[in-house]
Amino acid sequence: MAERIVLFGGTFNPIHHGHLIVARAVAEYFHFERVILVPAAVPPHKPLADEPAQEGATPVLPSAEQRLAMIRQAIAGEKLFDVTDTELKRRPPSYTFDTLMAFRQEHGLEAQLYWVVGADMLEDLPSWHRAEEVVDMATIITAARPPWSERLAETLGKLRARFSPEQVARLAAAAAPTPLIDISSTQIRHRVRERKSIKFLTPEPVINYIKKHGLYTRPG
Secondary structure (H helix, E strand, O other), rough: OOOOEEEEOOOOOOOHHHHHHHHHHHHHHHOOOOOOEEEOOOOOOOOOOOOOOOOOOOOOOHHHHHHHHHHHHHHHHHHHHHHHHHHHHHHOOOOHHHHHHHHHHHHOOOOOOEEEEEEEHOOOOOHHOOOOHHHHHEEEEEOOOOHHHHHHHHHHHHHOOOOOHHHHHHHOOOOEEEEOOOOHHHHHHHHHHHOOOEEEEEEHHHHHHHHHEEEOOOOO
């Protein structure tokens, strides 16, 4: 049986229970034995787009290494999950195509590659670097939240203008229903900055790491 390599990309800034629940739901739906988290490279210590412009110190944002460390803390002891620093080691911009090529070269032509995206990211698929080749190289799995069927059908209809009928059919066949989890990294960052609790939003080791390193807070 061909090796199945399942990749779940994101900034994970920080990783939270929503990420892990979705990844587990996808794994259970398709009977995957392992999901590899792929943190994307983003410039450290710079204001994020969602941070409001205010006078005073900029919130302390984690470096790529710290985001990686938080992921490792979150998945410690979980056999289902693994993490790779492939994109963090590569000079930006970091494209999905390049990541898939790296795994293809490492694991050979026989390996089956899967890339997990959210329904919102699927809408942006036409703008991806070498999008058609990405769709041909890997099975794009859409983690679709309720009401997922209506939104997915609408998105697939739009993708027909860019991709072949065969490619769209593969995208439609690779949708996995996942729970609606109202947790976001943006929400966690804002709550930390406002000195509110993030208990139950992200694993306890991640909470401890954020506190220890003073992440997402304003100095002073």
